[in-house]
Amino acid sequence: MPGANVVVASNRGPVSFSTQDEQLVLRRGGGGLVSALVRAAGQPAPQESDGAEGGGSLWVCCAMSEADRRAAREATHGRLDLAGHDMGGGRVRMLSIDPRVFDRAYNAIANRVLWFVAHMLFDTSVAPRFDAGFRKQWDSYERYCRAFALAIAEDAAEGAVVLVQDYHLTLAPGLLRLRRPDLRIGFFCHTPWAPPEYFRMLPGTVARDILAGILGADRAGFLSPRWAAAFADCCAEVLNADVRGGVVRYEGRDTVLGVHPLGVDGDELRRRAARNDVVSRAATLRDQLGGRQAIVRVDRMELSKNIVRGLEAYRELLRTRPEWRNRVTHIALANPSRSGVPEYREYTGSVLRMGEQIRNEFSTASWEPLVLDVSDDYARSLAAYTVADVLLVNPIRDGMNLVAKEGPILSRDGLALILSREAGAADELASDSLIVNPYDVSQTADSLDEALRMPREQRQERTRRLVTAATALPPQAWLRDQVEALQALSSR
Ligand code: F6P
Numbered sequence: 001m002p003g004a005n006v007v008v009a010s011n012r013g014p015v016s017f018s019t020q021d022e023q024l025v026l027r028r029g030g031g032g033l034v035s036a037l038v039r040a041a042g043q044p045a046p047q048e049s050d051g052a053e054g055g056g057s058l059w060v061c062c063a064m065s066e067a068d069r070r071a072a073r074e075a076t077h078g079r080l081d082l083a084g085h086d087m088g089g090g091r092v093r094m095l096s097i098d099p100r101v102f103d104r105a106y107n108a109i110a111n112r113v114l115w116f117v118a119h120m121l122f123d124t125s126v127a128p129r130f131d132a133g134f135r136k137q138w139d140s141y142e143r144y145c146r147a148f149a150l151a152i153a154e155d156a157a158e159g160a161v162v163l164v165q166d167y168h169l170t171l172a173p174g175l176l177r178l179r180r181p182d183l184r185i186g187f188f189c190h191t192p193w194a195p196p197e198y199f200r201m202l203p204g205t206v207a208r209d210i211l212a213g214i215l216g217a218d219r220a221g222f223l224s225p226r227w228a229a230a231f232a233d234c235c236a237e238v239l240n241a242d243v244r245g246g247v248v249r250y251e252g253r254d255t256v257l258g259v260h261p262l263g264v265d266g267d268e269l270r271r272r273a274a275r276n277d278v279v280s281r282a283a284t285l286r287d288q289l290g291g292r293q294a295i296v297r298v299d300r301m302e303l304s305k306n307i308v309r310g311l312e313a314y315r316e317l318l319r320t321r322p323e324w325r326n327r328v329t330h331i332a333l334a335n336p337s338r339s340g341v342p343e344y345r346e347y348t349g350s351v352l353r354m355g356e357q358i359r360n361e362f363s364t365a366s367w368e369p370l371v372l373d374v375s376d377d378y379a380r381s382l383a384a385y386t387v388a389d390v391l392l393v394n395p396i397r398d399g400m401n402l403v404a405k406e407g408p409i410l411s412r413d414g415l416a417l418i419l420s421r422e423a424g425a426a427d428e429l430a431s432d433s434l435i436v437n438p439y440d441v442s443q444t445a446d447s448l449d450e451a452l453r454m455p456r457e458q459r460q461e462r463t464r465r466l467v468t469a470a471t472a473l474p475p476q477a478w479l480r481d482q483v484e485a486l487q488a489l490s491s492r
Contacts, residue, residue: 003157004058004091006483009148009172010165011106013061015080015092017071024071028085035268036475057090060151062097062106062144072096078151093155095147104140106168107340113202114167114210118191119304119397120198130203138206142171145213149175158182161486163479164217166190171209174216184486187217188260191399192424193230196237207238215241215250218489221258221482223400224424228257256489260481261428264405265474266467273382273410281383285331288371289387293452295330296388296415298381298403300337301374303347306396306420306438307334311354311370313394313444318362318369321449326367328452330358331384335376348374385410389459390451392418393425394438400424404433405470414460416451418444428469432462 014034017024028034063069063078072078072094080092097105113134116122128134149172152162163186164172173185193199200207211234214220222228232248235241241250248255272278285294295314299305314330334351338344355372362369373380385391391407401423407415419426419433426435434447473481 002055003160004056004155005157005160006057007060007152007156007160007162008057008165009060009152009162009169011062011110011168012064013092013094014059014087014090015082015085015094016064017067018065019067019070024067024074026071026080026082026085028087035265036479055157058155059090059092060148060155061092061094062102062148063094064102064106066099068094069096069099077154093151095151097144097147101140101143103340104137105144107338108134108137109141110168111338111341112343114170115191117194117199117202118167118189118399120192120194121303121396122201124201128201130206134203145169145171146175148172149179152176152183153179156180156183159184161483162186163188163482163486171213172216174213177216184489185217186219186221186482186486187214188221188482189214189227189231189399190223191227192224192397192422193222193227193234195230196234199230199234200238204238207234211235211239211241212250215239215248215253215255217255219256219258219482219486220248221260223259223261224427225259226427227399227424228259232257256485258482258485260478261424261473262400262402262475262478263473264402264409264470265476266409266471269382269406269409273386275379277379278382278386281377281380282386285371285380285383285387288368289329292326292367293328293389294384294387295328295390295392295448295452296333296384296407297331297392297394298333298384298407299335301334301344301348301351302337303343304396304398305334306394307332307351308347308354309438309441310392310394310444311351311358312441313392313448314370315354315358315361316441316445317448318358320445324449324452325362325369326364329367329369329371331371331387332373333377333381333384334372334374335378335381336374382406382410386412388415389413390416390418390448392444392448393423394418394420394436394444395423396420396438398423398425404429405466408463408466409470411463414456414463416454416459416462417466418447418451428472429466432465432469 014029063072078094161184173187232243235248236243241248246257358370385407393404404425417433420438421435436444436447
């Protein structure tokens, strides 16, 4: 196989497998990054003008289920045969990693430590605890990152651009650079980054390895200037690195910091929402609303999304402003996420209990105050955007939050957006949103009241501007900008 000119590496890949009657069935994942890479694969290869050997794009990802592992094992070196699956010529290599190593790396380290640090979500009176068990998990995380580095080193063409994604793979850029100094390596962080006072709770060697691992890249990209600044502060404080003008100098090498605020492909989203499954669900939701206003929220069931406080704010609205009873319905949709992590299971329980309390307190024979659905139904989420009068996005902390961008794009009559100041999206959307402190339940209840009262013309005007901001950097342009920025850096 000729080496690839653009390599994307991420834990979760663009395809996944299941088994039916013992046969493997391939499913192409949705989402902007998949479409962007598929399109990038169809574009001229970035290195062609340099006359370098190689071609096309390759996505290196991890087998996440038994069916994935079987597919990876049955393919030659995990390089999947995607003929007939409309991947625009892009190739996928799926790594079959020992399930125990994967479990420790993904669930124990990435999801239960690094994600919690990034979102500053530990209940620090009891967690985290870095003991001998943690050391073993950390070894697995290193092995997992090394497996990616080895695979990329094998499959990247001379001088290729490599884009390593997220906290699952922080050590991969450094490990890759040792093997392939010719590559132009980018790292992208899809979460927030914690300030040094929080980040340094990690054991010293681990904190240093993470930062030095990322600094193996030529560029490190973030969704918001706030997260880039926090990363730079950590490098200065923990590594004693020299940080100047958006460049981190460490051990004689420079890493440029970049900000790429990912947006939405509006046309693609509208096309998806025009399909029958979305249209029929929207009709059902409108029936349920019966002419009442809709407060909508759509999230993954994640601790950072602040769903419980959002429901408490709705309860406070109904308690303190009884005039809204029977005139509004809250549609709260949460897609299941990471059920392998105990904290997530407990959180789901808290959300369901709060929903039950609201129903018990306010339901009447003719009015259901809350539609709370915790199943995975993408079409229903899109349908909910179309009927929303108010969109509530109140995360405790969020890298970007694409719900705040998708909602306005699909809104039929214009909506009022309530947005947490702690979401990366607030950088771009604040001036046309009602900004809230995510911990302040009463302020959120006040904002719900204000949003429900906002005149239609004002909602429509704000929504028009929100759509412009939300579509400013769709995934294709987001990816292209990073590839071009890496190509523009002279090889070091
Ligand atoms: O919570 C958002 C996020 O953590 C992203 O940063 C990341 O890419 C994604 O979720 C990973 O999700 P999963 O564990 O389901 O693959």
